[in-house]
Amino acid sequence: MDKSSRSGSDIVRVAATWAMVLIVVLVAAAMTIAVANARIFGPERVVGDYMKTLEQGDGATALGHLGLEAPAGNGLMLSGDPLKASTAALGDYEVEETAQEEDRASVRVSYDVGGNRHHADFRLVRTGRDWLFFDEWQIQMGKLPVVTVNASNTTDIRVNDVESPVAAGEQAFPVLPPAVVTASFEKEFFHAEDTTRVVDGVDDTDEQLQLVSQPTQALEDAVDRQLREYLDGCAGQQVLMPTGCPLAYDTAARVDPSTIDWEIADYPDVEIAGFDGGWVLRPLDVDVDLELVEQDLATGATTSVDLTETYTFTAKLELTSSDVSVTPVVIE
Secondary structure (H helix, E strand, O other), X not given: OOHHHHHHHHHHHHHHHHHHHHHHHHXXXXXXXXXXXXXXXXXXXXXXXXXXXXXXXXXXXXXXXXXXOOOOOOOHHHOHHHHHHHHHOOXXXXXXXXXXXXXXXXXEEEEEEOOEEEEEEEEEEEEEEEOOOEEEEEEEOOOOOEEEEEOOOOOEEEEOOEXXXXXXXXXXXXXXXXXXXXEEEEOOOEEEEEEXXXXXXXXXXXXXXXXXXXXXXXXHHHHHHHHHHHHHHHHOOOOOOOOOOOOOOOOOOEEOHHHOEEEEEEOOOOOEEEEOOEEEXXXXXXXXXXXXXXXXXXXXXXXXXXXXXXXXXXXXXXXXXXXXXXXXXXXX
């Protein structure tokens, strides 16, 4: 074989080698792009990035992931510490793609709240490609869910440890799902324990969170003081039927008023209950000791009386944000 023939064969072998190398490189590049597209630019990553913005309390960026603008109304739950607290309550959440078909995908976020398993399902749509190869995905959400907190006997509440006003007994809070909203309040006369609502839905929903008002010890003490003052005033009257009081003693004998001695043995237990949108006192029982001397009208003989009676009465309860008034009701 002459020199020119060998040179031609070498060129062919080199060209074939480079062609194979190029094919391998192209295949590897295609695989790399495919893997990167799925892992770095896929719908699961988009939802993961959204969840990270919630953890950081960055509501503005989170709204951008949803393609939404900040809604009107109370935005307390859409940024800062309340948003961070909401996401922190989800614990160690998991993000996983559940389905993908052509330009649509579904991604599930799973989490535990209070020992119960929850999940939120996000719908995504492919909106185009970046750098010709990498998919761009957008979370689809028409409107944010709303949690409406209902509360009575207060003008403000605490939502995820931040104060917020309440108008006409309720306040609506748009939330970035998934969300955990905890509300309560503490006032002089009434309080409501922490109540939590978990928002799993990613659609336009209205979740209700009802705070249950309960009387405080301060209210019960204020009512108790007024009842004691009232009953002490009754016991101080040296008559058989103290005016405006539930106390009464009936006898046909003559009684010297100076011998009448009423003593409150046991004051009523204060029980405040909700009724028909307001607050009432349950019927009150008071135990009273009575000492007096009776004189028989016929014989003139005197008899010492020492007894204990239980009297029952009711009282009207009137409340404002800073004052309480108790008005006993006695049937004459």
